[in-house]
Amino acid sequence: MVDDGRVRVLDAAVACFGRVGIAKTTVEDVAAQAGVARASVYRWFPGGRDQLVVDAIGHEVGRFFEGLESEMAGATDLATSLETLLMYVHRTLLDHAVLQRVLETEPERLLPHLSEAGPAFLQVVAAVLLPIVAEASLTPGVTPAEATDWLARMVLSFTASQGRWDFTDTASIRSLVREELLPGVLSE
Amino acid sequence: MVVGVSAKLTDVDNGRHPAAPAPPRAWRSALPAVGLEQQICAAAVRLVARWGIRKTTIGDIAKEAGCSRATVYRAFPGGKTELLLAAAAGEHGALLEGVADRAAGAVDGESALVAVITFAAHSVSEHGGFQFVLAHEPDIVLPLLGFGEQDRLYAQIAELIGPHLEPFFGGQAGWAAEWGARAVLSYEFNPSPVVSLTDEADTRRIVRQFLLPALSRFPSAHA
Numbered sequence: 001m002v003d004d005g006r007v008r009v010l011d012a013a014v015a016c017f018g019r020v021g022i023a024k025t026t027v028e029d030v031a032a033q034a035g036v037a038r039a040s041v042y043r044w045f046p047g048g049r050d051q052l053v054v055d056a057i058g059h060e061v062g063r064f065f066e067g068l069e070s071e072m073a074g075a076t077d078l079a080t081s082l083e084t085l086l087m088y089v090h091r092t093l094l095d096h097a098v099l100q101r102v103l104e105t106e107p108e109r110l111l112p113h114l115s116e117a118g119p120a121f122l123q124v125v126a127a128v129l130l131p132i133v134a135e136a137s138l139t140p141g142v143t144p145a146e147a148t149d150w151l152a153r154m155v156l157s158f159t160a161s162q163g164r165w166d167f168t169d170t171a172s173i174r175s176l177v178r179e180e181l182l183p184g185v186l187s188e
Numbered sequence: 189m190v191v192g193v194s195a196k197l198t199d200v201d202n203g204r205h206p207a208a209p210a211p212p213r214a215w216r217s218a219l220p221a222v223g224l225e226q227q228i229c230a231a232a233v234r235l236v237a238r239w240g241i242r243k244t245t246i247g248d249i250a251k252e253a254g255c256s257r258a259t260v261y262r263a264f265p266g267g268k269t270e271l272l273l274a275a276a277a278g279e280h281g282a283l284l285e286g287v288a289d290r291a292a293g294a295v296d297g298e299s300a301l302v303a304v305i306t307f308a309a310h311s312v313s314e315h316g317g318f319q320f321v322l323a324h325e326p327d328i329v330l331p332l333l334g335f336g337e338q339d340r341l342y343a344q345i346a347e348l349i350g351p352h353l354e355p356f357f358g359g360q361a362g363w364a365a366e367w368g369a370r371a372v373l374s375y376e377f378n379p380s381p382v383v384s385l386t387d388e389a390d391t392r393r394i395v396r397q398f399l400l401p402a403l404s405r406f407p408s409a410h411a
Contacts (some may be wrong), residue, residue: 161338184401
């Protein structure tokens with residue numbers, strides 16, 4: 001019960017970020033949005049507004065990771081898995097209205113927190129990829145751990161920037177994965 | 189720290205920071221004033237390395253540069269923001285120039301990529317100003333490197349560094365530059381306990397194992 005309430009407050013905080021932005025979100029707003037008393041918010045988040053902001057961002061990042069893990073649950077071969085991963089990442093971030101709004105209007109409030117989530121991102125992606133990489137036929141001289149680390153880093157890199165690729169185009173993603181990301185990893 | 193902004197930065201129109209407005213007219217021309225503006229920018233960068241952006245004032249910068257506040261404002265009427273953006277653009281431009289130079293001396297694609305990556309990684313990790321702001325004032329610098337800005341950065345790198353890699357990678361030279369930049373940024377923002385791109389052997393391994401095969405459609409990419 002307490003957990004549900006806490007999650008409701010976190011979701012409410014994210015909704016407030018979307019409505020008025022992070023800087024202008026107050027504990028009062030969030031309490032009203034969540035339909036709970038201010039006192040309850042302070043009980044769950046003794047650090048007040050600042051803690052609420054950090055935890056709400058962490059909560060959304062956690063949801064993103066959970067979605068990633070569940071998207072990858074039926075993963076088969078490495079190439080298809082990477083394509084699925086990149087499409088998930090691209091689609092999820094683009095579809096996240098609050099994220100897009102905050103990035104446009106007050107990126108400085110969000111990016112430091114996202115940057116801190118970098119190591120966790122790499123860990124989550126590496127954990128998902130390692131079993132698939134371990135089953136694959138790798139080029140000589142590369143260990144599953146090395147290949148996984150490189151691939152996870154590049155997934156994160158492409159999360160931040162598509163560069164010359166077009167992630168709305170499945171052919172572009174296929175080309176990136178099969179012709180440039182994997183040649184160094186998979187033996188033919 | 190590389191602050192050697194040479195007088196012939198004529199081609200570095202794109203060398204200014206992607207998010208910056210056009211820097212004051214003369215900093216990269218041959219006018220006498222360019223020495224003074226560079227001096228002021230260099231002073232600003234030294235102070236930012238010590239105290240960060242928020243605690244560095246125009247007065248501090250003037251003193252460090254050995255001129256009056258009035259002189260600084262004459263050079264940068266937009267004040268501290270304009271000055272710091274120009275300084276950042278200057279550092280960025282100098283870094284890209286240094287990277288381009290490193291590519292010039294290489295004998296093959298592998299060596300070219302190893303040289304540019306280690307140089308860039310080393311320059312970034314040794315840059316006091318950048319490292320201070322990244323560590324203590326990330327809200328200032330990350331918006332200049334986040335999401336949409338990184339797209340612009342990669343495009344700029346492909347455009348400026350690509351030509352220097354063309355002898356080795358032909359039409360894929362811009363792509364080679366982008367891959368190198370992705371590697372540098374990845375290890376800069378998420379350091380690894382086992383791989384450092386400031387180390388030539390580590391970099392060579394990454395280049396050989398992962399980057400060259402990505403560019404393998406161009407035959408002379410392999411030595």
